[in-house]
Amino acid sequence: MLRPRCGILVFSWLPTSENRIEERLPLVLNPYHLNPRVIAMRLRGLALSLALALPQALCGQTAVMRAHLDRDAGEPTTSPASLFVLDAKGTRTLFNGFTSLLQTEELRPYQVPMRGYATGSGVGRDLISKYHLSAKAQWLLIDKQSSFVVAQGEEIPDAQSFAAYLHKAGFHDLVKELRAYLKEFPTSLEAHEQLLHQLRQRGERAAQRFMGIQIETHRERLDRGDFAGFMHAEATIEKVDLAKAKALDPIQDLEAWAAFAQELETVFRSGEWREIHLPWVQDGRALDAASPTLRVLYHRWQPTVEEALQRNPASESFWDLWIWMSQAQGGRPLAPLLEALKPTPLVSDPWPPVRAVQTLFSVATTQDDWRTLESLYQTQWNTESHPLREAAPTHTTANRALQNSGQEAQTALLDQDWTTYLGPLLECCLRSGDTSQADALFIQAMDASRWMALPGKGAELAKRCHQTALAARWGALRPTDSR
Amino acid sequence: MHSLKQAPALLFALMVGWTLTAQTLVTAGDNNLSLAQVLRFHPEGMILSLPGAQGQSLGPAIEAALDQEPAVALQLSSQELILNQKVGAELQRLKGWSAEKPHWVMIGPDQRVHAEGSEAPTPALIFEAYGQSPLRTRASVLREFLKLNSDQSDALARLILATRSLAERRTELLLRPKPTTSVQELPPTRDRAGAPKEALTGSTPGETVGEPVPDSAPAATALPARLRDEQDANVWDDYAALYERFIREGHWLDLAPDGSGPISMAGQLSDSAEHSPHLIALAQKLLPTVEDHLRSRPSDEGRWQVWASLRSALGEVRPSTVLQGLRPLPGAHRWPPAAALSAFVEEAQRTGDWHQAEPVLQTSFDQNSEFLHALEAAAQEDASQRWNTAHGETNSTAGPKVEMGNYFGFGGWNGEIALLVEAKLRLGKLAEADRIVQEVYARVPKNATAESAAALARTCGATGLAEKWGRLAK
Numbered sequence: 001m002l003r004p005r006c007g008i009l010v011f012s013w014l015p016t017s018e019n020r021i022e023e024r025l026p027l028v029l030n031p032y033h034l035n036p037r038v039i040a041m042r043l044r045g046l047a048l049s050l051a052l053a054l055p056q057a058l059c060g061q062t063a064v065m066r067a068h069l070d071r072d073a074g075e076p077t078t079s080p081a082s083l084f085v086l087d088a089k090g091t092r093t094l095f096n097g098f099t100s101l102l103q104t105e106e107l108r109p110y111q112v113p114m115r116g117y118a119t120g121s122g123v124g125r126d127l128i129s130k131y132h133l134s135a136k137a138q139w140l141l142i143d144k145q146s147s148f149v150v151a152q153g154e155e156i157p158d159a160q161s162f163a164a165y166l167h168k169a170g171f172h173d174l175v176k177e178l179r180a181y182l183k184e185f186p187t188s189l190e191a192h193e194q195l196l197h198q199l200r201q202r203g204e205r206a207a208q209r210f211m212g213i214q215i216e217t218h219r220e221r222l223d224r225g226d227f228a229g230f231m232h233a234e235a236t237i238e239k240v241d242l243a244k245a246k247a248l249d250p251i252q253d254l255e256a257w258a259a260f261a262q263e264l265e266t267v268f269r270s271g272e273w274r275e276i277h278l279p280w281v282q283d284g285r286a287l288d289a290a291s292p293t294l295r296v297l298y299h300r301w302q303p304t305v306e307e308a309l310q311r312n313p314a315s316e317s318f319w320d321l322w323i324w325m326s327q328a329q330g331g332r333p334l335a336p337l338l339e340a341l342k343p344t345p346l347v348s349d350p351w352p353p354v355r356a357v358q359t360l361f362s363v364a365t366t367q368d369d370w371r372t373l374e375s376l377y378q379t380q381w382n383t384e385s386h387p388l389r390e391a392a393p394t395h396t397t398a399n400r401a402l403q404n405s406g407q408e409a410q411t412a413l414l415d416q417d418w419t420t421y422l423g424p425l426l427e428c429c430l431r432s433g434d435t436s437q438a439d440a441l442f443i444q445a446m447d448a449s450r451w452m453a454l455p456g457k458g459a460e461l462a463k464r465c466h467q468t469a470l471a472a473r474w475g476a477l478r479p480t481d482s483r
Numbered sequence: 484m485h486s487l488k489q490a491p492a493l494l495f496a497l498m499v500g501w502t503l504t505a506q507t508l509v510t511a512g513d514n515n516l517s518l519a520q521v522l523r524f525h526p527e528g529m530i531l532s533l534p535g536a537q538g539q540s541l542g543p544a545i546e547a548a549l550d551q552e553p554a555v556a557l558q559l560s561s562q563e564l565i566l567n568q569k570v571g572a573e574l575q576r577l578k579g580w581s582a583e584k585p586h587w588v589m590i591g592p593d594q595r596v597h598a599e600g601s602e603a604p605t606p607a608l609i610f611e612a613y614g615q616s617p618l619r620t621r622a623s624v625l626r627e628f629l630k631l632n633s634d635q636s637d638a639l640a641r642l643i644l645a646t647r648s649l650a651e652r653r654t655e656l657l658l659r660p661k662p663t664t665s666v667q668e669l670p671p672t673r674d675r676a677g678a679p680k681e682a683l684t685g686s687t688p689g690e691t692v693g694e695p696v697p698d699s700a701p702a703a704t705a706l707p708a709r710l711r712d713e714q715d716a717n718v719w720d721d722y723a724a725l726y727e728r729f730i731r732e733g734h735w736l737d738l739a740p741d742g743s744g745p746i747s748m749a750g751q752l753s754d755s756a757e758h759s760p761h762l763i764a765l766a767q768k769l770l771p772t773v774e775d776h777l778r779s780r781p782s783d784e785g786r787w788q789v790w791a792s793l794r795s796a797l798g799e800v801r802p803s804t805v806l807q808g809l810r811p812l813p814g815a816h817r818w819p820p821a822a823a824l825s826a827f828v829e830e831a832q833r834t835g836d837w838h839q840a841e842p843v844l845q846t847s848f849d850q851n852s853e854f855l856h857a858l859e860a861a862a863q864e865d866a867s868q869r870w871n872t873a874h875g876e877t878n879s880t881a882g883p884k885v886e887m888g889n890y891f892g893f894g895g896w897n898g899e900i901a902l903l904v905e906a907k908l909r910l911g912k913l914a915e916a917d918r919i920v921q922e923v924y925a926r927v928p929k930n931a932t933a934e935s936a937a938a939l940a941r942t943c944g945a946t947g948l949a950e951k952w953g954r955l956a957k
Contacts, residue, residue, distance in 0.1 A: 079814075122864035177813035189780045190812050275736050275780065312636045312737045312746070344638040345628050346526045346621050385520075 080170035081150055083114040084140045086124050092116065094137055097156040099214075103205050106159040109173040110166050111201060141165055174198055175259075192267055193276045199260035200280050206256035207287045211245040215285040242290045250292070257293045268301045274308055278317070281324040288328035298325040306337055313341040314349065319356035327363045334360060335372045350380055354420075361424050367432055374428035381425050381441075388417045388445040388454075414451050423461060430465035442474060450479040518573045521562065522592045528618040530561040530609070532587040533571055539585045544603030554606035555652055557613050557620055558645060559589075591618050621645055636734040640749035643729055646722040651755045653718045658708045658758060707757035715761045723765050726752065730769050735789060736776065750789040756796035766796040777805055782812075784822035791826050802826035803839055817846050828902055831909075841906040848903050848919075895927035896935050904936065908943035916945070920952055930956040 083102075085095045095116035102112055117124045119135055128135055131142075131149050141151040151165035178195040182188060208214055248256065267273040288294040302325045309318045326332040343351045350357075357376050364370055381389070387410075422445055429438035442458050445451075459475030462468075522529070530549070532541045542563035549559055564571035566582060577594065580586050589598040589612055598604070598612035613620075619627075625642040629635065710718060726749075729735055735750035756762035770793050777786045787802075794800045802823050811818040819827065824843050831840035870876070900923055907916035920936045933955035940949035 122867040126860070126864070172813070174814055181813055185809070187775075187779045188812070190782055194812060194814070311634045311734075314637050314744075315737060342628075342632050342635065344635065344641060345624050347637075347641070348524050 079111065079113050079144065081112075081141050081143045081166075083112050084123075084127060084142060085114060085116045086119045086127065086138050086140070087116060088137045089118045089120050091137070094139055094156065098139065101156055101159060101162065103209050104159045106163055107166070108202055108205065109175060110163075110171045111174060111198060112166065112171070141169055143169060175202075189272055189275050192263070192272060196260065196263050196267070196276070197279065199263055200284065203257045203260040204280075204285045204287060206252075207248065207290065208285070210248055210252040210256060211242070211287070211290060213242075213245040215287065217285060218283050242287070245290065248290055248292075253291050253293050257291050261293050261297050265297060268304060273301075273304075278321060281317075281320040284324075286327065288324070289330065291328075295329055298328050302326070302329075302332065306340070309337070310341055313343050313351075314347075314353055316353055316355055319353060320359070323356065323359050323363060331363070331365050331369065333368055335368065338372065350384070352376065354380075358420070358424075361428070364428075364431075370428050370432035374425065374432050374434065377421065377425035377428055381421055384421070386417050386421060387413050388422050388449045388451070390448055411451075411453070414449060415453070418454070418457055423457070426458070426461055427465060430462065430467055430470075435467065435470065439470065443477075446477055446479060452479060454479070516568075516570045518570050518577070518594060521570055522590065522594065525560060526592045527559065527621045527624070528589060528591045528597070528613070528616070529559055530587055530589050530604075531574060532561065532563045533566055533574060533580070533585060534563065535585040536566075536582045541585045541587050541603050545587055548604055548606045548609055550652070551606040552653075552656065554609040554613075555656070556649065557610065558622065558649060559609070559613070559620075589613065589616065589618075591616070622649070636737050636746055639725065639729055639734055640745040643722065643725045643749040644745055646725060647749075647753050650718050650722045651753055654710060654755045654758050657710060657714055657718070709760060710758055712760070715759050719759045719761050722753065723761055727765060727769065730772060730789075747785050747788075750785065751792040752789075752796055754792075754795075756792075757798070763796050766793040769793060770797070774805055778809060781806060781809060782815075782820040782822050784825075787822050787826055791829060794826075795829070800826055800830040800833060802830060817850070819843055821847060821850075831906065835909070837906040837909045841903075841910060841912075844899070844903040844906055847899060851899070895929070896923055896932040901935065901939060905939060905943060908940060908945050908948070913945060913948060916940075917948060917951070920948075924952075924955055928955075 083098065085098055087094050095114075098114060101107060102110075102114065115123075117127075119125075119128070119137060127133065127140065127142075130146075131140065131152075133140075133152070136154055138152060138154045139156075140149050142149055150169040151162075157165070175195065175198050178191050178198065182191045182195065185191060264273075267276055288298070302322065305318060305322050305325065309315065309322060312318060322337070338352065341352075352360075357373065357380075360369070361373055361377075364373055422441070426438045426442060429435070429441070442454075446454055446458075455475050455477045458477075459471040462471035462474055521531075530545055532545055534540045534542070540563060542561070545561045545563075548554055549557070549561055564574055566572065566575065574588070575582070578586065578588065578596065578599065584601040586601050587599060587604065588596045589609070590596050597616035597618060598608070604612075622642060622645040625638050625645065628638050629642065632638065709715075729749060735746065737746050752762065752766055753759075756766060770790075773786070773790050773793055777783070777790045780786055790805065791800060791802075802819070806819055806823070811820075824847055827840040827843045831837045900919065904916045904919055907913070907919070920932075924932050924936075933952050937949045937953035937956070940946070940952055
């Protein structure tokens with residue numbers, strides 16, 4: 001029967017040497033076709049873990065990673081053409097100009113995908129060579145098959161001219177088309193999902209324009225080659241200091257967010273939100289706290305999300321949404337929610353889900369938050385196996401494989417344990433005032449792991465938490481038999 | 484560095500391993516595992532055994548006993564340890580056993596032993612000893628939990644998976660020919676002197692199902708055999724009630740976006756449904772509900788899998804009927820959606836008509852080829868940047884060319900390409916089939932590719948192509 005219960009394990013290859021592709025990343029793939037969403041999700045999930053464990057294996061693969069994510073973004077809608085902007089090295093004149101141009105009222109509906117490169121970059125040189133262009137700064141509108149240039153120039157065109165180029169390339173106002181589609185198929189979850197996605201993008205662009213700020217998404221970090229930034233951001237929500245931005249006035253707020261908020265309200269009222277993917281809660285720009293419209297909407301519907309979490313406490317998508325809503329409202333106590341949730345018995349998965357705890361950590365602000373998180377991290381620290389806590393080799397197969405792999409892999413494993421567990425646990429202790437517990441845990445890890453890098457990492461963390469004396473003491477520790 | 488290359492795979496295997504209802508740590512070759520670590524994943528308890536000094540093993544007999552009524556209802560795991568490893572020695576010390584005889588224990592997560600012996604236990608002995616212990620099966624703990632938290636989708640899904648697995652096993656036991664040698668008749672490894680006092684013998688407990696079918700019953704290969712009404716009710720009633728609730732109350736709609744996890748798995752009707760008239764009727768009853776939800780999200784592979792599981796029980800798939808009256812989302816670049824591919828292929832394989840499956844497979848192939856080219860360009864860009872960095876260049880194009888080889892497996896011969904080639908062959912599009920095979924072989928010139936393609940051509944009756952492709956193999 002052609003119905004796999006689960007995907008098969010297939011190995012993919014990433015280029016690791018100059019000229020030969022070697023086996024690197026395994027992915028779960030449906031044996032009969034490659035679901036891009038699955039690939040991208042698995043890749044993102046993997047990327048975080050592997051980047052922590054094996055940084056050398058993944059660094060320098062930004063273009064390959066972009067290609068994977070492009071494929072993900074290609075479903076289910078795709079643009080008929082892409083705008084490539086080539087700036088002289090060290091400048092972003094054309095790119096910034098087009099960023100403004102595409103935000104104009106006339107061009108906003110088209111959601112033109114734009115990529116910026118230096119003329120001398122690999123992509124820049126490839127484009128110049130492929131389309132026989134001069135090596136000057138310029139822009140190109142290229143059809144989706146990359147077979148021909150629809151339009152090209154060295155100056156930024158006016159909105160009306162550029163709209164004409166877009167029509168020639170086959171662009172449509174997707175929001176208008178999706179609304180028409182929904183009239184015909186009102187129960188289409190995918191149409192609601194796409195409409196929300198389009199409206200969210202428009203809202204983000206408008207809000208940034210009104211507030212005079214630019215926030216990079218994870219994907220945009222990757223586009224400019226910041227692989228580490230892309231990886232780091234996967235488990236966190238960017239903390240954006242909106243106080244430094246201009247406040248949205250009520251009219252701007254409505255102009256930016258009313259359409260998105262209305263559509264979101266519609267799917268919450270119908271209950272369809274549970275079945276809709278809301279990708280911006282992972283990869284959106286955290287602008288929502290500046291919008292009274294969105295804050296009110298989140299306040300109204302967050303209890304509904306909490307009810308859904310009671311029904312499915314392990315759902316990562318419900319957790320992501322709850323955390324996003326909480327952050328937009330300036331925080332919401334975690335402890336009462338945790339008390340109301342009953343995780344499934346006899347399940348060995350960590351509770352709450354690791355990613356939820358990591359994201360909560362990234363947005364924690366109050367003493368209560370830190371105390372609750374300390375308790376969660378302490379439980380994980382006590383119940384799981386940790387190379388930083390155990391001098392003896394640890395029990396997991398992966399850990400053993402890494403320990404057999406030499407110094408580099410062992411260091412990566414210790415570093416991962418620090419970044420994922422011990423570091424956050426110590427920070428929670430210090431921020432909630434439990435300094436003696438932090439000290440005891442740190443000394444225990446020092447004795448067990450004898451890791452040379454640990455004093456430096458501990459000192460840096462203590463300093464960040466304004467514990468100068470502790471930072472000096474931890475930094476001065478020297479393992480007797482170091483790794 | 485060989486093991487370093489394996490590490491990501493192992494890490495990944497652990498990452499995806501959470502979907503399992505119960506995990507078992509493989510102890511073989513591992514000298515660092517402790518007993519507590521082995522038992523941690525078995526809060527319901529498990530059976531551990533140690534072989535004797537002469538290598539006498541109870542493992543296979545215990546496995547066989549756990550697979551028989553009434554012990555099969557417990558859904559317990561067993562594992563044979565090795566004496567000269569840490570965990571084996573720990574168990575030996577715990578019980579003060581001599582190394583002469585083989586031993587087994589029924590042990591809880593707190594390392595308390597509830598039954599033990601030095602010869603293979605019978606299914607009845609295991610069942611009764613478990614019943615007298617404070618241990619509780621996963622299914623019974625989940626049922627208790629659901630009494631207090633009836634809306635909890637994850638627990639309901641896990642209970643469905645547990646009941647499904649048990650019912651599937653019982654169906655298999657009922658429909659297979661009666662074994663000539665029962666577990667009870669296996670020759671004892673040792674004398675019965677060491678029989679545990681906790682181990683009880685007695686009547687068969689009440690959880691057993693109807694009588695096995697006579698020896699003349701059809702073998703498992705002559706499917707689909709059907710259970711008799713009484714057997715069907717005994718085996719499948721519990722699962723059917725839970726499954727119906729799972730679908731009707733919409734729990735299955737909380738599918739993870741990547742189609743993983745217990746909720747996604749529980750949403751699919753049992754593969755054994757074709758043996759159960761009761762489940763076939765249930766599939767018929769639930770189909771309209773599932774079809775409505777599928778039509779509201781036709782790009783959702785998880786929904787297609789649930790739908791296909793019901794359709795399979797009914798003996799037909801027909802994915803095009805679901806898509807009738809729908810049209811692609813504005814901006815969508817393929818229709819039917821990629822998620823429907825498996826359903827189209829399954830329909831073609833059932834009916835032998837590949838007309839509808841072929842364009843769907845072709846679109847997937849084209850998209851994957853496009854993706855492969857994009858990856859080639861991306862890999863080249865990365866390699867050039869690394870080369871430039873290493874050589875202090877900024878604009879040089881002198882970097883080495885990247886060879887993609889069998890990237891992702893879909894540059895070479897794989898299941899999807901085999902299906903596309905089969906579709907072409909079945910439809911008589913021999914030239915197209917040849918072009919695809921030649922293209923794939925040029926990319927990954929392996930004998931296995933040529934041999935697989937030739938074998939496929941022979942199966943489809945394309946002897947000329949079979950010979951031509953066979954000659955590609957060196």
